[in-house]
Amino acid sequence: MTLRLILYLSIILVGAYIGYKDFVHKNILDKLISIQSISILILLFVMGIKIGGDKEVISSFFTLGYQAFIFSVFSIALSVGFVMIIRRFIFNKNDMTDEEEKEGEV
Structure with missing residues (x-):
């Protein structure tokens, strides 16, 4: 293996x-x-x-299918959730630097 x-x-x-x-x-x-x-x-x-x-x-097709469905739904939901969290963190960080630069210009 x-x-x-x-x-x-x-x-x-x-x-x-x-x-x-x-x-x-x-x-x-x-x-x-x-x-x-x-x-x-x-x-x-x-x-x-x-x-x-x-x-x-x-x-055991229905048992495996049910487990695969649950696994895929949670995988997709968690992936999307983590991307949204990381995206907010990154964009908030960039937004803060843009706002700080604007304050420095005034």
Whole structure:
């Protein structure tokens, strides 16, 4: 398991390095969105086959679906909440510096 994680991270880092250094031709970069979309569709199809073939997953589908729904709702709600809190903190900080600069000009 650890070896796979290292492999995945290495592949991501190599891809990021290649993209950063502009080693890929512009024509290929323009086609990457299509390649990514097709790859994701194939991945989802294969995952569907794998899930459909597992009888335990099918028998506990509603329990797993309920748990996944609750988990996703809380993940989304907390993510949005934290972004709003951080955004207010950052914008309040910037607003204060703008107001202080205006006071200094008068």
